[in-house]
Amino acid sequence: MAEQDQARMARSADALSSSGDGIDALSPSGDGPSLAELVAPLSVAEFLAQHWNRSFRAWPGRAGRFSALIDWDDINHILSAQRLEPPQLILVRGGKNVPVERFTHVSGSNRRIDAGATTAQLAQGATLVLSFVDEMVKRIGDLADRLGGDLGARCNVNLYAGWRADHGFDLHWDHHDVFILQIAGRKHWRVQRPTRDHPARGEIVPPPAADDAPVYDDILEEGGVLYIPRGWWHVATPVEEPSLHLTLAITPPTGQDYLRWLVGKAAAEAVFRADWPVAGGDAATAAYWGELGAAMQRLHAAHPPEAFLAEQQASRVARPLFTLPDFAAGTMARLSPDSRLRLAGARALARVHDAVSGDEGLDIGGRIFACSAAVGSVLGRLSSERDTRFAVLTEGLGDAVRRELEQLLIRLVATGAIFVDPGLDQSKA
8 A cells, every 4th residue: 555655645746736727736735625725716705705505616627636535546445345335335327226236245144245246337337436435535534524614514525436428316406515526537517507495305396497508518527626506406427438526515504403403402491392272262372472482582592503503513423533552551540741632533622602501511422511611612722633731731720620621531531532641752742
């Protein structure tokens, strides 16, 4: 793999040196394009104002622009080394899934992908789909987290590989916004306007009229980017050559999500749990409606947008990160100034504030750990990318806050939210 990594770095460097006209290859760090690089020459502000959740946009590309993210060697390794089954791995042809028994073989209770049968299906026109490839390739996972953070949304990534001229999925719309990154080869795309604004998952939406003119009907070259908002119709077709692209599915919270969240909060107030007094007639209903309206106003005021967005962020499952053999060898008798701390997940701890009780805390996987605002602020400085010494974390804290911090850290370590190594290695402070 070392030779493959060197080749990938060389391709990335070549792509960087050849990029221009507002089209960058990868970030200087080599960890994938940023949102600003994807939408250039537009600024991020221009993209958000003109296109985000609104309208389609296409950007031309340069060969090799995204080659450092993933290549055919990576895909061969994934298919060979990981035990993949539907829905994580599917083959699609002419809008229908290829039956799984046609490209896998079963031995007892074990099912494995059949390399020969799979290759034959691809040669006959099937498209290979790897769902959640961001969970298989760290570079792509980092890209998804960065883009999701920039846009305040969940982001996952699927991979599509095709060889012939048969489309995989029929003309369709997605219930999320997408960025398309053409990694290798070319693909023909047709994009048409939505027939319903912001459709939700599961809705039945009429297809475009037969005479509806597409807004895009062209070949996307290697290194090109498409942005397709939720609800816009599209279909992609290979062009008789190996083609590989990533679909970055971006799902921001919606107004419906907020209402569902409020319903969960409503259970704390008796008026929402009470029966509707239908048997009491119009007068009883009118009185109850008045009480309900007042309770709705209190509920809305007590749970503002920032609380909703904080809980949405906290509810996202963090990517698992390991730093073995570090941390696992440590014991947790007590924290010392040289103890090294690191988040076990790939995003910061989310602070929550209950507007009714005034309580502060941290939401970790749906579990609330009460703490003062001062301790929550300190823990917000922890990262999954670097170690932080306990002495650095506690600089300037009073004795009471320090004791609270230490006690909460011990609880968070026990739950697996934070890694700690009590050793004396200060090289990573």
